[in-house]
Amino acid sequence: MIGEIDPFIINLTIFVLAIFVGYHVVWNVTPALHTPLMSVTNAISSIIIVGAMLAAGPAETDWGVWLGAAAVTLAAVNVFGGFLVSQRMLEMFKKKDKKGNT
Amino acid sequence: MIGEIDPFIINLTIFVLAIFVGYHVVWNVTPALHTPLMSVTNAISSIIIVGAMLAAGPAETDWGVWLGAAAVTLAAVNVFGGFLVSQRMLEMFKKKDKKGNT
Amino acid sequence: MSANMVALAYLVASVFFILALKGLSSPESARRGNLFGMVGMAIAVATTLTLTENWVLILGCIAVGGVIGAIVAKRVQMTAMPELVAFMHSLVGLAAVFIAVSAVNNPVSFGLPEILPMGSKLELFLGTFIGAMTWSGSVIAFLKLSGRMSGTPVVFSGQHMLNLLLAIIMIGLGLWFFFSETTNWTAFIAMTAIAFLLGFLIIIPIGGADMPVVISMLNSYSGWAAAGIGFSIGNPMLIIAGSLVGSSGAILSYIMCKAMNRPFLSVILGGFGSDGGAASSDDGTQKTYRSGSADDAAFMLGNSDSVIIVPGYGLAVARAQHAIKELAEMLHEKGVNVRFAIHPVAGRMPGHMNVLLAEAEIPYEQVLEMDEINSDFSDTDVVLVLGANDVVNPAAYVKGSPIYGMPILDAQKARTVMVVKRSMAVGYAGLDNELFYMDKTMMIFGDAKKVVENMLKAL
Amino acid sequence: MSANMVALAYLVASVFFILALKGLSSPESARRGNLFGMVGMAIAVATTLTLTENWVLILGCIAVGGVIGAIVAKRVQMTAMPELVAFMHSLVGLAAVFIAVSAVNNPVSFGLPEILPMGSKLELFLGTFIGAMTWSGSVIAFLKLSGRMSGTPVVFSGQHMLNLLLAIIMIGLGLWFFFSETTNWTAFIAMTAIAFLLGFLIIIPIGGADMPVVISMLNSYSGWAAAGIGFSIGNPMLIIAGSLVGSSGAILSYIMCKAMNRPFLSVILGGFGSDGGAASSDDGTQKTYRSGSADDAAFMLGNSDSVIIVPGYGLAVARAQHAIKELAEMLHEKGVNVRFAIHPVAGRMPGHMNVLLAEAEIPYEQVLEMDEINSDFSDTDVVLVLGANDVVNPAAYVKGSPIYGMPILDAQKARTVMVVKRSMAVGYAGLDNELFYMDKTMMIFGDAKKVVENMLKAL
Ligand SMILES: NC(=O)c1ccc[n+]([C@@H]2O[C@H](COP(=O)([O-])OP(=O)(O)OC[C@H]3O[C@@H](n4cnc5c(N)ncnc54)[C@H](OP(=O)(O)O)[C@@H]3O)[C@@H](O)[C@H]2O)c1
Numbered sequence A, B: 001m002i003g004e005i006d007p008f009i010i011n012l013t014i015f016v017l018a019i020f021v022g023y024h025v026v027w028n029v030t031p032a033l034h035t036p037l038m039s040v041t042n043a044i045s046s047i048i049i050v051g052a053m054l055a056a057g058p059a060e061t062d063w064g065v066w067l068g069a070a071a072v073t074l075a076a077v078n079v080f081g082g083f084l085v086s087q088r089m090l091e092m093f094k095k096k097d098k099k100g101n102t
Numbered sequence C, D: 001m002s003a004n005m006v007a008l009a010y011l012v013a014s015v016f017f018i019l020a021l022k023g024l025s026s027p028e029s030a031r032r033g034n035l036f037g038m039v040g041m042a043i044a045v046a047t048t049l050t051l052t053e054n055w056v057l058i059l060g061c062i063a064v065g066g067v068i069g070a071i072v073a074k075r076v077q078m079t080a081m082p083e084l085v086a087f088m089h090s091l092v093g094l095a096a097v098f099i100a101v102s103a104v105n106n107p108v109s110f111g112l113p114e115i116l117p118m119g120s121k122l123e124l125f126l127g128t129f130i131g132a133m134t135w136s137g138s139v140i141a142f143l144k145l146s147g148r149m150s151g152t153p154v155v156f157s158g159q160h161m162l163n164l165l166l167a168i169i170m171i172g173l174g175l176w177f178f179f180s181e182t183t184n185w186t187a188f189i190a191m192t193a194i195a196f197l198l199g200f201l202i203i204i205p206i207g208g209a210d211m212p213v214v215i216s217m218l219n220s221y222s223g224w225a226a227a228g229i230g231f232s233i234g235n236p237m238l239i240i241a242g243s244l245v246g247s248s249g250a251i252l253s254y255i256m257c258k259a260m261n262r263p264f265l266s267v268i269l270g271g272f273g274s275d276g277g278a279a280s281s282d283d284g285t286q287k288t289y290r291s292g293s294a295d296d297a298a299f300m301l302g303n304s305d306s307v308i309i310v311p312g313y314g315l316a317v318a319r320a321q322h323a324i325k326e327l328a329e330m331l332h333e334k335g336v337n338v339r340f341a342i343h344p345v346a347g348r349m350p351g352h353m354n355v356l357l358a359e360a361e362i363p364y365e366q367v368l369e370m371d372e373i374n375s376d377f378s379d380t381d382v383v384l385v386l387g388a389n390d391v392v393n394p395a396a397y398v399k400g401s402p403i404y405g406m407p408i409l410d411a412q413k414a415r416t417v418m419v420v421k422r423s424m425a426v427g428y429a430g431l432d433n434e435l436f437y438m439d440k441t442m443m444i445f446g447d448a449k450k451v452v453e454n455m456l457k458a459l
């Protein structure tokens, strides 16, 4: 059956399921980690780098490709910055853990 | 892109997401309701009635259709029995709620 | 309806199934959840109806099945829930086999090609196999749980060899089926027959009391099987609903095994939980215990300040839930603080005791889970153990004991312990219980319901 | 790579993104979660690379961006997290606009038809619009949060009319774009320009302190936008990752609004949270308060048995987290029971205080959430309110107050209250705080860090 139906509906199915997953996963995040959550999701939102790479992809380099390259750069700042700053932040939560009762 | 890829992979994507949903949803069920959970999922597992109906569907009735009809009947017992007995059980949890401190 | 409309309706039905399980997260929303499940099923059935031509036949079958199902659901005793689930489960298994056979007969009605591709053949084979096993297994589980068949594991030598042999033959037939160019009925039917037999042989060595784990596992399998059918006919709804059921069964099996502190594999390989056959206190010395009458017990209960009641499988067997409710109320009126302590695997299903106590309309706030109440036992005057055994067995603290590490209700810490059961026989795990031989313990022999009724009279 | 392999790799990356967020459910698994996020991103990027031809260019861009990102991540102060998120967010917005423009220029590289279908045009329009708004909004949020621009809402008459007018023009241009047979660059560029302007105009009336809600909302939007791109190029990974981000942003906005007890719409329509401009105690009478020195306070703290420290936005502004850690340790050594009480929206981001206290390595078990500690205030000798204001404002119990119903930390119930802030100025909500005028309250004026350092000296 899946062959006959419009890709839109399949995408919609995936979308609906992904929202359920997101909803549950995010509510399970402990409040103390809400700031890291913001920065991790910010890093994940740079998944649009995939789109930027496709834009920068074609061999004949017209201005569209350069725009794509600029987008890749911007998104890359976000990818690295986002994940690394999250790591730095989470590293602190670890240290605290180890210390135990000072 | 989705047009080019094998339906199997799309189904797999849905499957993986559905497992995440199932995992979270089931762990959120309160232990006191584990028996109703068993009976509700038992009722939902009779979703194979969809397959039974397809088997019983064709207009030329050969023995395969009769077998399908038998499957529809069996699954229907499960659909009605499962949901109604769950309702009966859950109705009890309600009564208890209302009574409050006897 | 167009394929797109059908797909959309199926998506809506899937969402309803998810919401159904979400509803069970609290007793308040649970009934609404169940309602969502019904709505989802209604949408799925109505939508599928537009794809079929034999409306009258199908609606007729649904009506017949529906009436039977409704009657069963109305009549069944709450204490018989484990059996009921097993019974209904066998129906799903049989239906799955019928569907698979019918799909081999007429693949086109499922949207499959006339000549079945190998992939579909494999899926149909798996579907038949799991369906058949589910049927055999559930039928035996039903017979064992409802006492129509002895719960003793049926063990004979060469059992595993026989199973292996049959499995090999079955796979051989399967290969024959795969590589036949036309539909090879001989192979398919022989394969199905062996699958039924094998399902039967695999389940008989498992003790009656282990059946809940088996049911839960088969439930999980049937979910995955539905998801598998969803893959082969490209139906996301079957994949989603199947995954929900599959996860649920798997998680419940996990919870049960965890709470019994037994590895899943040892449950499934069987030979455990023989009906109290093996007496275990074999250390030579004759241990002594103290027994009393219901009247003595009633007197002590009436004079205490705090009582915790620990219900177990015996409560379900004796159907004593209404009697114990009355007892609790009477004690409450006398100013005794009465509470119920529920062990997660007391009884024979997860949440079994909660359903029974809910049926008797025992107020919510008197029913406490293990974690909530375990620290209160040491401050309690009397613990009344009602048809429970393993869930209060202090052997769980003894290294080397088969149940070592299983979390238990600390009844042994109370000032006085009263145990109501019919004999000194062992419980599900087949272990002797030190609790019964403690100085502060009083055994009250008899059927749980009768004993509680006698207590009521005495009070 | 074949389309199937790509799809499979994207599925694996999606699973990693889900696991990344799952990891954040506890501090122990959080770093592993972040690692999963990196792995997912690496898989996504590596896979996409096989679909492109300009490897060198792309890898070069990634390297440049990566180095900048790494440096920023390394250098940034923990107190500057809200600004950083806003800054990074603006990059995503700008990148989205670039991608959309480039897709209009060369749809084929995205697997879209040469002549864009209407559906894709709509999606690209939405993508540009949301991207542009995200950019303008985040830039302003960044400027306001980092103090480079005043946080005062910019309000002028006819503001909403102007916005409406621009929106109508933009939609008109959009229609022109849709119905042009070839690519209508004039319409598209004009549209984009107005989108930037509109984004700017919509954000300026929102007060600086409301920016976290705005950021979170824009984060959510950018997630939905990524999901939207996923729809148009048929990429499930973008749909899944986008939905995760979208849900997260939406839930965080919801949590913030809930904890501030303000409807989301009133936050977004703006004009609130002016930088303490409107003094509010206008009931005529001059209220009196008592102020003391850091030395007095240190003396009292040293002689008490139990102290609860309530940190707030001022802690972040003053970067006093290390100083307060020392103070807590010193008091602890003197035998004082010191704990920290965290309000869910203390500071300017959810979990803001937790990050700062974690940075200072304050032990876990001393840091308590509102629910855990609120009942303990009445048994506490001294509450030290450190740069907090609204989260301890008892006006939340007064019907008719703008923050009526907002849950607060019950500092007013303690035996003695000490408040460290620079002046009697109001906090985020612009409300006077009765707590400061209570008989048992002592105000200690000054920068939080300086005051705490003086206390340390005095002890
Ligand atoms: N709940 C689940 O999901 C689940 C699933 C699988 C296995 N299990 C296992 O089941 C066990 C449950 O523990 P449990 O303490 O509830 O039960 P149990 O250990 O099986 O003990 C039940 C006791 O009730 C007594 N009894 C039976 N009929 C009675 C009657 N009519 N009146 C009075 N007493 C009666 C029996 O003693 P007499 O014969 O002397 O009367 C027996 O010792 C655990 O070992 C658990 O691991 C539970």
Ligand SMILES: NC(=O)c1ccc[n+]([C@@H]2O[C@H](COP(=O)([O-])OP(=O)(O)OC[C@H]3O[C@@H](n4cnc5c(N)ncnc54)[C@H](OP(=O)(O)O)[C@@H]3O)[C@@H](O)[C@H]2O)c1
Pocket (backbone or CB within 6 Å): D209, D210, D211, D212, D213, D256, D259, D260, D311, D312, D313, D314, D315, D317, D318, D344, D345, D346, D347, D348, D349, D350, D351, D352, D386, D387, D388, D389, D390, D391, D392, D420, D421, D422, D423, D424, D425, D426, D427, D428, D429, D446, D447, D448, D449
């Ligand atoms: N956390 C979130 O997610 C979030 C998001 C949006 C809005 N909000 C809102 O933000 C508010 C947070 O409450 P809050 O109590 O933490 O902060 P607040 O109510 O904004 O009060 C902060 C106080 O800190 C003082 N302060 C500022 N700089 C200081 C310094 N260097 N040294 C000492 N004191 C300093 C200020 O007084 P002086 O000027 O007199 O020094 C001010 O009264 C709530 O209203 C909440 O609804 C929070």
